[in-house]
Amino acid sequence: MDRQIVTPPGLAEPHGFNHGFLVDGGKTLFLAGQDASGPDGDIVAPGDLVGQFDRVMANLAAVVEEAGGSSDDIVKLNVYVADRDRYREHLAEVGDIFTDYVEEYPAMALFEVSGFYQDEALIEMEGFAVIDDADDGGPDATAAESSRSP
Template sequence: MPLELINPEGLPTPESYTQVVAASGSRMVFVAGQVADDAQGNLVAPGDLSGQAHQAFANLGRCLAAAGAAPEQVARITIYVVSHKPEYLPLISKARIAVFGDHKPADTIVGVQTLAESGYLVEVEAIAVV
């Protein structure tokens, strides 16, 4: 198994991610930040964080598959959220679980003022070890 998920003693065991992921494998896959675009480059779910999160995570899953990687091989994700608030976490978690299921890679959620283009509310990037 290329990933060892570790929650060290003395730290809380998070519900939706793992504190430490130790990776071994011969190939690393780096997925650029994915936003809520459809195949034609149109923004999906304008103004709707939940809808955009589902699309961004689905796009991340498509990128992984195209590189021959599976969601359970992802060691780390970074999630950027415009004007992040703690109450957004359940919406983001639901979209994340739709792609990752029970797999909990290490992650960081970063609140940002804006993303690359107007209208985007969430962006997700990943590192997988195959």
């Protein structure tokens, strides 16, 4: 699978994101919105945007890994926050967490929203990953078929 970062010369130099990725080959994984829910469904780190960001990245990574990839396979993320200014105040900390999960920033967009499904959520992210066809270990299609409800 070939991945190429696309940075047109007429656009501002990206910092903390990339303008685009051109991917040849691979399997596309659609990532549902992930908030900072832990295994019990409760929000981890209530009131702590950075703590919630870390949990959201861990949740996204878990989905990609279950599909046979790694968080480096994430090529696009939409970031939804309750308070854009608060997010911008923590960009350095958020960037440090990102580098724990990815080598290259994905293409990204940031949106401020009025609320989330869970009242304590401060952030949610969703997007796309492209996983190399040669990667092994993804979920077995037969097992997925048999686990569906009739």
